[in-house]
Amino acid sequence: MFIDFILLAFSGFVLKFALPRGSGRLGASFILEREDWLSMHNITAIIITILIVIHLIMNWVWIKNMIKALFVNNFVNKNAKNKK
Numbered sequence: 001m002f003i004d005f006i007l008l009a010f011s012g013f014v015l016k017f018a019l020p021r022g023s024g025r026l027g028a029s030f031i032l033e034r035e036d037w038l039s040m041h042n043i044t045a046i047i048i049t050i051l052i053v054i055h056l057i058m059n060w061v062w063i064k065n066m067i068k069a070l071f072v073n074n075f076v077n078k079n080a081k082n083k084k
């Protein structure tokens with residue numbers, strides 16, 4: 001996930017700053033062709049989206065408990081009561 005994000009961010013910055021849209025001839029290149037950077041950006045974007053969904057599913061119990069603790073059980077008041 002980390003490596004995928006690095007590739008995604010790097011290809012995004014190359015597209016933004018080294019090869020912005022309309023920055024010259026079609027097929028401009030910076031190490032790789034612009035088309036290749038776009039493909040890398042698209043593929044890593046799809047992969048990270050899938051990884052984020054898997055990450056959310058794997059940590060769903062944590063998310064559910066945190067929502068419960070913060071909004072349903074009134075966590076802070078309960079703790080304060082138990083200390084007395």
Ligand code: HEM
Pocket residue numbers: 008009010011012013015016020021038041042045046048049
């Ligand atoms: C550091 C972060 C990022 C930067 C600097 C960045 C930059 C860019 C730029 C400049 C473009 C336009 C490319 C063009 O000229 O056609 C672009 C397109 C795009 N970005 Fe990013 N991006 C970043 C992160 C992301 C993330 C996190 C996602 C999705 C998970 C994403 C998905 C896309 C998609 C789907 C396109 C359209 C590509 C196409 O036209 O085929 N980007 N991005």
